[in-house]
Amino acid sequence: MSTVELNEEGFFVDPTQWTKEIAVEMAKADGIEELTPQHWTVLEFMRKEYFDKGTGPTVRVLGKTSGVSVKDLYQLFPKGPAKMAARIAGIPKPKGCI
Amino acid sequence: MTKKIVILGGGTGGTLVANRLHKHFKHHRADHDLVEITVVDRDDHHMYQPGLLFVPFGLAQHSEIVRPRQAQLQSGIEFVESGIDRVEKERDTVVLENGRELAYDVLVIATGAQLAFDETEGLTGPGWNEKVFTFYDIIGATGLEAALAEFEGGKLVVNVVDMPIKCPVAPLEFCFLADWYFTDRGIRDQVEITYATPLDGAFTKPVASATLSALLEEKGIHLVTEFNTGEVMGEEGKLVGFDGREVPFDLAVVIPLHSGADYVGRSEGLGDDLNFVPTNKSTLQTDAKTNIFAIGDATNVPASKAGSVTHFEGEVLVDNIIRFIEHRELQSTYDGHANCFIETGFGKALLIDFNYTTEPLPGHFPTRVGMPLLKESRMNHLGKLMFQWFYWHALLQGRDVPGIGADMPEHGKEHV
Numbered sequence: 057m058s059t060v061e062l063n064e065e066g067f068f069v070d071p072t073q074w075t076k077e078i079a080v081e082m083a084k085a086d087g088i089e090e091l092t093p094q095h096w097t098v099l100e101f102m103r104k105e106y107f108d109k110g111t112g113p114t115v116r117v118l119g120k121t122s123g124v125s126v127k128d129l130y131q132l133f134p135k136g137p138a139k140m141a142a143r144i145a146g147i148p149k150p151k152g153c154i
Numbered sequence: 155m156t157k158k159i160v161i162l163g164g165g166t167g168g169t170l171v172a173n174r175l176h177k178h179f180k181h182h183r184a185d186h187d188l189v190e191i192t193v194v195d196r197d198d199h200h201m202y203q204p205g206l207l208f209v210p211f212g213l214a215q216h217s218e219i220v221r222p223r224q225a226q227l228q229s230g231i232e233f234v235e236s237g238i239d240r241v242e243k244e245r246d247t248v249v250l251e252n253g254r255e256l257a258y259d260v261l262v263i264a265t266g267a268q269l270a271f272d273e274t275e276g277l278t279g280p281g282w283n284e285k286v287f288t289f290y291d292i293i294g295a296t297g298l299e300a301a302l303a304e305f306e307g308g309k310l311v312v313n314v315v316d317m318p319i320k321c322p323v324a325p326l327e328f329c330f331l332a333d334w335y336f337t338d339r340g341i342r343d344q345v346e347i348t349y350a351t352p353l354d355g356a357f358t359k360p361v362a363s364a365t366l367s368a369l370l371e372e373k374g375i376h377l378v379t380e381f382n383t384g385e386v387m388g389e390e391g392k393l394v395g396f397d398g399r400e401v402p403f404d405l406a407v408v409i410p411l412h413s414g415a416d417y418v419g420r421s422e423g424l425g426d427d428l429n430f431v432p433t434n435k436s437t438l439q440t441d442a443k444t445n446i447f448a449i450g451d452a453t454n455v456p457a458s459k460a461g462s463v464t465h466f467e468g469e470v471l472v473d474n475i476i477r478f479i480e481h482r483e484l485q486s487t488y489d490g491h492a493n494c495f496i497e498t499g500f501g502k503a504l505l506i507d508f509n510y511t512t513e514p515l516p517g518h519f520p521t522r523v524g525m526p527l528l529k530e531s532r533m534n535h536l537g538k539l540m541f542q543w544f545y546w547h548a549l550l551q552g553r554d555v556p557g558i559g560a561d562m563p564e565h566g567k568e569h570v
Contacts, residue, residue: 115382116273116316116411117427127384130396136380 074146164195167450168264281388307344308404334499436486
């Protein structure tokens with residue numbers, strides 16, 4: 057496996073370095089033993105949003121637009137869907153609101 | 155040629171922009187080159203929204219904080235009372251709910267944010283407006299006044315469901331005022347006050363967050379952080395987080411999720427997934443089309459959804475609309491300036507002043523001899539009380555206030 061650069065909070069510095077294999081490893085390190093098809097739906101959706109809009113979606117927007125409810129998102133990514141899924145999806149931390 | 159400017163929303167932003175534009179064109183345009191300004195709103199009730207915080211504590215009344223919208227607009231500005239069905243940006247036309255169509259040369263979106271009660275499970279279920287309230291609208295704030303008066307002790311929980319919300323400091327102010335209110339009633343020791351927030355601290359900005367956290371602790375208010383409300387169970391008296399954590403309450407004050415106006419969602423290519431309008435954070439021109447501008451809570455700019463932000467944006471927006479009409483280049487001058495009084499109870503308040511790049515810092519405003527920043531004082535409290543007069547008489551009318559401009563003042567701030 058090639059090495060990738062992560063920032064101090066564990067987010068990818070360069071989202072283009074991301075691969076599915078790395079995602080599997082990062083998920084394991086975060087306590088997710090196996091990435092299910094539903095996990096992949098969310099991860100791919102987040103990457104698409106990031107490359108389209110320049111920032112990853114918040115949990116609320118994910119719940120409205122990804123096809124996975126907020127409740128299910130928390131089941132899939134128990135440590136907080138927006139941050140955890142962004143980390144595994146290899147995109148920067150979603151910009152919080154003010 | 156007559157230029158038509160249509161402003162959607164007759165609140166803080168819509169009113170001050172209409173008045174400033176009207177004043178400018180009255181003085182600077184020849185008679186043959188007219189500008190027509192139309193303001194649209196679904197009702198004629200202009201609410202002084204900062205006043206809502208005081209209603210639950212009996213410190214303000216409904217009648218004191220609402221005035222007719224039309225009366226705040228200078229004569230010569232048309233006011234249309236109707237809901238909005240949609241904006242058709244390709245036709246430069248607004249379609250109203252009453253069927254009327256308004257063609258425009260320049261459109262300003264100033265319809266603010268609305269409360270999305272339905273997006274939180276159970277929020278308006280059993281117990282709603284009995285032991286679960288919001289103070290973000292007048293029905294809730296008035297109901298809460300009665301509920302607080304009857305409250306004899308127990309658990310009071312103040313909860314922000316998620317950001318963004320209008321006036322992000324208001325829920326904290328509610329906690330501080332509740333502490334004062336129950337102390338005054340002599341039952342503070344029988345009331346447990348908890349502030350449950352989705353943020354990782356009391357506030358979004360580090361230095362202010364530390365100051366406000368310390369104030370919460372000093373006043374014996376419990377802080378629950380990173381709490382994402384999944385469900386409100388009114389009957390059982392508990393908030394349940396998406397992560398399974400529970401916060402029990404006897405009385406809950408919930409600040410619901412916020413969205414942009416519904417018509418934004420019905421207008422093709424205007425809003426984002428939450429019906430806020432993607433807007434350039436420096437020029438206030440929208441991404442939708444060059445002749446559509448937006449101001450205040452309706453936008454997605456990364457500044458607080460607050461009256462002070464709208465006020466400071468107004469100056470830049472008006473200048474850019476004039477530039478647009480005169481085919482001159484827009485100026486990227488809005489710096490994210492925000493300025494808020496934070497009521498801390500017992501007749502005192504804090505003042506914070508910040509922008510996109512400078513977080514709230516200690517010091518004085520607007521200069522070294524001004525009002526204390528990030529520190530409790532009686533002067534700041536009086537400033538907050540006086541502000542309502544200033545709002546109706548100066549801010550909405552588009553009068554400039556010496557020393558308080560769109561750009562954040564640097565002198566007087568202590569960098570820590």
